[in-house]
Amino acid sequence: MPGRRFRLLCIASLLSVMLVDARVAPAANDPWPGLVQDIFNNRPMNDGADVIAIEMPYRAEDAAIVPVTLRTKLPPGDSRRVVRITLVIDQNPAPMAAKFELGPDANVTEISTRVRVNNYTDVHAVAELSDGKLYMTKTYVKASGGCSAPATKVADDAKSRLGLMRYRQFARAGEGPASQGLGQGPASATREAQIMIGHPSHSGLQMDQVTQLYIPAFFVDQLRLWQDDSLVLAMEGGISISEDPNIRFTYVSNGAKRFRAEARDTEGHVFQKEWKVDDSGT
Amino acid sequence: MTHGVSILALLVVFATSTLAQAQQQELTVSEVAPGIFVHQGQTALMTGENDGATANIGFIIGESAVAVIDTGGSVREGQRLLTAIRARTGKPIRYVIYTHGHPDHVFGGAAFASDGTEFVGHRNLPRALAARGAFYLDAFRRIMGAQSLDGVRMIPPTLLVDGTVELDLGARILTLKSWPAAHSDNDVTVLDERTKTLFAGDLLFIGHIPVLDGSIRGWLAVIDELGALSAQRVIPGHGPVSEWPGALADQRRYLETLAADVRKLVARGAPITVAADTAAASERPRWQLFDDYNARNATTAFSEIEWE
Numbered sequence: 001m002p003g004r005r006f007r008l009l010c011i012a013s014l015l016s017v018m019l020v021d022a023r024v025a026p027a028a029n030d031p032w033p034g035l036v037q038d039i040f041n042n043r044p045m046n047d048g049a050d051v052i053a054i055e056m057p058y059r060a061e062d063a064a065i066v067p068v069t070l071r072t073k074l075p076p077g078d079s080r081r082v083v084r085i086t087l088v089i090d091q092n093p094a095p096m097a098a099k100f101e102l103g104p105d106a107n108v109t110e111i112s113t114r115v116r117v118n119n120y121t122d123v124h125a126v127a128e129l130s131d132g133k134l135y136m137t138k139t140y141v142k143a144s145g146g147c148s149a150p151a152t153k154v155a156d157d158a159k160s161r162l163g164l165m166r167y168r169q170f171a172r173a174g175e176g177p178a179s180q181g182l183g184q185g186p187a188s189a190t191r192e193a194q195i196m197i198g199h200p201s202h203s204g205l206q207m208d209q210v211t212q213l214y215i216p217a218f219f220v221d222q223l224r225l226w227q228d229d230s231l232v233l234a235m236e237g238g239i240s241i242s243e244d245p246n247i248r249f250t251y252v253s254n255g256a257k258r259f260r261a262e263a264r265d266t267e268g269h270v271f272q273k274e275w276k277v278d279d280s281g282t
Numbered sequence: 283m284t285h286g287v288s289i290l291a292l293l294v295v296f297a298t299s300t301l302a303q304a305q306q307q308e309l310t311v312s313e314v315a316p317g318i319f320v321h322q323g324q325t326a327l328m329t330g331e332n333d334g335a336t337a338n339i340g341f342i343i344g345e346s347a348v349a350v351i352d353t354g355g356s357v358r359e360g361q362r363l364l365t366a367i368r369a370r371t372g373k374p375i376r377y378v379i380y381t382h383g384h385p386d387h388v389f390g391g392a393a394f395a396s397d398g399t400e401f402v403g404h405r406n407l408p409r410a411l412a413a414r415g416a417f418y419l420d421a422f423r424r425i426m427g428a429q430s431l432d433g434v435r436m437i438p439p440t441l442l443v444d445g446t447v448e449l450d451l452g453a454r455i456l457t458l459k460s461w462p463a464a465h466s467d468n469d470v471t472v473l474d475e476r477t478k479t480l481f482a483g484d485l486l487f488i489g490h491i492p493v494l495d496g497s498i499r500g501w502l503a504v505i506d507e508l509g510a511l512s513a514q515r516v517i518p519g520h521g522p523v524s525e526w527p528g529a530l531a532d533q534r535r536y537l538e539t540l541a542a543d544v545r546k547l548v549a550r551g552a553p554i555t556v557a558a559d560t561a562a563a564s565e566r567p568r569w570q571l572f573d574d575y576n577a578r579n580a581t582t583a584f585s586e587i588e589w590e
Contacts, residue, residue, distance in 0.1 A: 061578035147384035
């Protein structure tokens with residue numbers, strides 16, 4: 001009997017060693033170098049601390065809806081501009097979450113959206129400047145606990161909202177109503193707006209082994225926003241963007257009267273809508 | 283080679299001995315009404331130390347059969363529930379009823395999987411388990427440790443509740459009802475007609491802050507309808523067995539406060555992050571695990587209410 005107990009203890013410690021090893025392994029196996037190769041073709045990454053900032057909560061509260069804000073930091077006199085920003089969630093099943101193209105004349109300096117976070121992960125933001133160089137910054141997010149999952153919450157509702165688009169214009173802090181900014185120089189013409197698109201954004205990765213129930217991938221993969229005919233912002237999205245994609249951003253008005261949005265999903269649906277610039281609406 | 287075989291043999295000995303231990307130790311249950319037994323879960327997050335035993339789970343004994351209502355947060359908890367059942371009756375377990383698909387309610391299912399036992403759940407439950415099952419297994423392996431996840435598998439229901447279903451345990455009718463999206467999009471309640479005892483699942487939290495994983499507007503609407511059910515006592519998904527329908531009041535106040543605060547923030551153009559930091563702050567002293575779930579509830583509520 002004591003012999004058996006001893007053997008069990010040995011096995012138990014053997015098992016715990018194996019468990020510890022398994023836990024250490026993912027950290028040692030940093031996916032980032034591979035992602036730089038796959039997504040950025042191994043181009044050199046420069047320190048982006050003075051170029052771009054990324055803000056996320058330290059812990060993903062709801063795994064399906066984790067807010068992220070990207071902020072450009074180039075000083076006003078800098079001759080370079082941010083051409084695109086790529087958002088990478090290293091440990092997600094599809095790490096490339098979104099690629100934002102910033103309109104050449106829109107001076108977008110802030111973009112907020114919401115993403116799914118599957119695991120404890122680094123999140124990288126990579127800005128490409130007009131000098132052709134890449135600048136990287138990163139943050140770290142703890143996975144959510146509890147029963148939240150990076151999946152659609154109410155599948156039926158998400159379907160019923162499919163293709164609905166909403167536009168909203170916000171007053172900027174410290175400024176009057178947006179309309180006062182028209183034609184009054186660059187500072188006062190900064191606006192903040194938001195586009196919401198109803199879409200279930202099924203990631204399509206899940207299959208139940210017993211029921212063989214399978215939810216095919218179905219998400220918004222392209223979004224373009226214009227003021228009149230001038231591009232403000234475009235997004236190439238993946239399955240890491242939360243359901244009902246929601247983009248809030250700042251830009252500088254060119255005096256346009258119309259704001260226009262076009263979204264496309266992976267089944268080829270095209271959703272288009274336009275609004276008067278100063279009217280929030282559906 | 284010989285070495286490998288002997289280690290394997292020892293592993294088998296080890297595994298069977300833990301299994302046997304688990305089966306011997308029965309889960310604490312109390313008889314809240316004649317023939318209705320409930321284990322009150324800890325008000326805590328699921329961990330390896332607590333075997334994921336955080337939800338209220340139970341069983342009902344009829345003249346000819348037994349129904350299990352939720353299976354706990356690990357196979358070990360499920361097995362201990364099974365031991366508690368077998369200490370009281372030898373009747374067959376004909377039904378395992380899932381009140382919804384969250385890990386603390388379904389992870390113990392494998393302990394009850396056998397021929398003769400039918401798994402019962404909301405018509406949306408198979409879809410939810412398919413969409414989330416693999417993620418839950420990965421995430422909780424991380425949170426609770428691999429050993430706690432031993433044997434856990436998602437067992438989709440084959441008897442689906444869409445509206446109302448009556449199950450007969452022999453001179454004992456259970457009325458099951460499926461609800462529109464509220465706490466989750468697959469909530470089911472179970473009413474024992476003989477004793478007017480209601481298993482509310484996570485449509486009701488008491489003491490433990492309510493957790494929103496469905497629709498806040500849906501949940502508030504469901505609370506009104508729930509209150510009309512003719513029950514005398516309720517077993518919430520989390521918290522003590524309580525009088526009906528007075529037990530709904532605190533949860534209603536929390537959800538109404540959260541919805542009102544979020545609505546104000548949406549109206550004034552605040553971003554979702556501000557909702558996570560500030561909405562329903564006045565409720566903090568009134569709930570356990572507030573800091574673990576309130577920011578999440580606010581985030582979820584915001585993403586729904588901004589579409590109003």
